[in-house]
Amino acid sequence: MTHAWVRRSAARRAEAVAVLLPVLVMLVIGLWGLDRGGMWRDEAVTFQVARRSVPQIWHLLHSVDVVHGLYYLLMHAVLAPHPGEVALRLPSVCGAAAAAGFVAALGARLRRPRVGLWAGLLYAVTPMTGHFAQEGRSYALVAAGAAGATLLLVRAARSTRPGPWCAYGVTVAVTCLLHEMALLLLLAHAGTLVLARVPARVWRAWIAAAVAVALVLLPLVLVSRGQSAQVAWLSRTGLGSVKRLLGLFTGPARLVTVPYLALAVLAVLAVRPARTRPGTFSLQAVALPLVTVPPAVLLAVSRWWPLYDERYVLYALAGAPLLAAAGADRLAARLPRLLPHAALSGVLAVTLVFAVQLPLLRRDRVPDRRPDNLAAVSAVAHRALRPGDPVLFLPSIARRSALAYPKAFRGIRDIALSVPAPASGTLYGREADPGELRRRLDRLDHVWLVAAPFATAPAWYPASAIERAKIAVVDEQFVPREEVVRRGVTLRLYVRRPTYTPVTPTARPRPERPSAGRAGPGALGSPPGPRR
Incomplete structure (x- = not known):
């Protein structure tokens, strides 16, 4: 009795250490360089939406971003005490x-x-x-929910009580409400049940939980289908998408990828279904569907209906290290003399993996590694703009820097804005119609253009009549005087053409200021006149 208790106690301590040490390591890696000095566009959306009131967030979700609704409400509570970039990313660190x-x-x-x-x-x-531990978005939390739900599935399948299945269903539902692409987790879990050859009672309980999750998620799916324009930027997938995802799951360095894959294959080949008792959950039966099914389904669907992005299947990554660790365990069991201290040898091997990938982790903490840096954009605007300056954002999404860092734009006049973003139930505000916009610009003797990089390309032709009106009026009535170009933004000062007579000309002359660069004719990338 005493010896059995000692063994159980030692096993519990070993399991506690095995769980707590990765948690601590992940916390250290996640907190390292967390305040990198700038938000990029997706984080900025989280930041500015989460600081709205709950009714304003609810208003927004009727027209856009309903898939992130629960996450925005969560972040509203997180950012309420002290909004900032560290607070924005802390939930992701905790999720990872x-x-x-x-x-x-x-x-x-x-x-x-x-x-x-x-x-x-x-x-x-x-x-x-x-x-993704350092992204102010929902994906790390979704990964935590998926891994937690998988653990709950294993526990629930071994229980005859309804409580564990309720916990499983609630966890999956919350995870899917954080991002609806997590619904593919149910397919992975179905694969696990097939490989484990569970009895009928487990299938009945799981199907009941899955149906309940589907019913909870149905309103979100129906509303999000009406907002499908938000994923119109996604492209069709191919072999390159598969190769890239494989590198992301294992690490891009070949020194890591090759042994990683070899160990995972070793783990899969070790499975002997005939020797496995029905209803037994092997590690491979859990990890293999998790790492393969959600990405495979989304990649296949996206060959015809683009829905795939790597972050949407981040939660599937959890299966990859489980397979690699199982393969390493099998190798250690076969080579006991070469690996007398297997646990320590494995930790040292992971430390080597970390050392190989450390340069990539370090570079990832530089703001310029993200698609853009709105803090840098706002700093440029702060140096160039003066209080009272009229500003035209092209297109309207260029206003995101002003919404994320409003201090840099304090006092400016947003010429096109009709209804601010929070009140309009949109991400970037509602702008004046083309006629009203023309009348507003007619009253100005100068205007600053804050343009996204693609908006200055000659080939860009916006679908929005308002954006086309901005280009047409600026080209017709103004000429460029100054230009400031930085990564992620172009600022141009336009002054009225001497030969153009506005409807209501202003008498206030624009004071001369030192030039920060010259822009050529047709500063929007085309000769004066409207684009075609």
């Missing part, structure tokens, strides 16, 4: 740390503590995990 712990718990429960330890640490040091 929780996911690392759940991965470790799965490995420890399904195989042994050292497998959980290796899998959790490998998950924590993967660059893709570290990247």
Whole structure:
């Protein structure tokens, strides 16, 4: 009795260490360089929407971003005490740390503590995990929910009580409400149940939970279909998408990818279904569908109906380190003399993986590694603009820098804006119609254009009549005087053409100021006159 209690106590301590150590490592990696000095466009949307009132957020979700509705409400509570970039990203850090712990718990429960330890640490040091741990978006939280739900599935399948299944269903539902693409997790779990050959009672309980999740998610799916224009930028997938995702899941360095894949294959080949008792959850039965099914389904669908993006399947990454750790465990069991201290050897191997990928993790903490840096854009605007200056944002999404960093634009006159973003139920505000916009510009002797990089390209032809009116009026009535170009933004000062007579000319002359650069004829990338 005493010896059995000692063994159980030692096993519990080993499992606790196997879970807590990856959590701590993930927290350190996630907090490292968290305040990198700038938000990029997606984070800026989270930041400015979450600071609205709850009725304003609800108003917004009727027209745009309903897939992120629950996340925005969560971030509204997080940012209420002290809004800032660190607070914006802290939930993602916590989500990544929780996911690392759940991965470790799965490995420890399904195989042994050292497998959980290796899998959790490998998950924590993967660059893709570290990247999204520092994103002010929902994807790290979705990954935590998916890993937690997978752990709950294993527990619920071994129980005859309804409580564990209720916990499983609620966790999956919340995860899918954070992002609807997590619904593919149910397909992965169905694959797990097939591989585990569970009895009928488990299938009945799981189907009931899955149906409940689908009913909860149905309103979100129906509303989001009406907002499908938000994913119109996605492209069709191909072999390149598969190769890139494989590199993200394992790490881009070949020194890491090749052994990683070899260990995962070793783990899969070790499965002997005939020797497995029906209803038994092997690690491979859990990890293999998780890492393959959601990406495969979304990649296949996106060949014809583009819906795929790597971040949408971040939660599937949890299966990869579990397979690699299982393969390493099998290798250690076959080579006991070469690896007398297998647990420590595995930790050292993960440390080597971390060292190889450290330069990538370090570069990822530089603001310029994101698609844009709105803090840098706002700094340029702060130096160039003066209080009272009229500003025209081209297109309207260029206003995101002003919404994310309003201090840099304090006192300017937003010429095109008709209804501010919070009151209009939109992300960037409602702008005046082309006629009203022309009348407003007719009253000006100068205007600053704040343009997104693509908006200055000659080939760009906007679908919006308002955006076309901006280009036409500026080209017809104004000539460029100054230009400031930085990554992510172009600022141009336009003054009225001497030969053009406005409807209501202003008498206030524009004071001369030192030129920051010259723009040639047709400063919007085309000769004077409206674009075609």
